Amino acid sequence: MPERISPEQGKxxxxxxxxxxxxxxxxHSFAAGHLRGAVxxxxxxVDQFLADSDKARPLVVYCYxxxxxxxxADFLTEQGFQAVSLDGGYEVFKVQFPEALEMPDA
Known part of the structure; x- marks a missing residue:
């Protein structure tokens, strides 16, 4: 099981x-808003990501x-990455840390 981190640890x-x-x-959800710098x-x-990404760089994986x-995160760990899962996902992060979001121009 991958490590799970709190929203505060994620921040x-x-x-x-x-x-x-x-x-x-x-x-569609990603295009509507995501964490700044997220991929x-x-x-x-996924195949391109696995081929192009630096396995030494830690990953924080999030969903809704x-x-x-x-x-x-478990899959990425099996592929040799240091991946953790963000508890609460995007929905908690956007409420607690709106300054971290990248939103499309309205």
Whole structure:
């Protein structure tokens, strides 16, 4: 099982800039808003992500509420990444830390 981190731990990792945040929500949700600097990961681009990403860089995987991200973090850990799952997901993060969001121009 991958490590799960709290929203506060996620914010600390976001602020220190060392981790890559990986958004596994659907493309429409990602386009509507995501964490600044996050990459969108889906079945369509997972092979490219695995080929191009630095396995030494820690990953913080998030979804809507922190459930699906556990399986994705587990998969990425099996592929040799240091991946953790963000408890509460995007929905908690956007309420607690709105300054961390990147929203499309209205």
């Amino acid at each position: 600390a990792r976001f602020d220190d800039g060392q981790a890559l945040f990986v958004d596994i929500r659907d493309p 969108h990961l889906s079945n369509a681009n 509420h922190g459930n699906s991200s556990q399986g994705a």
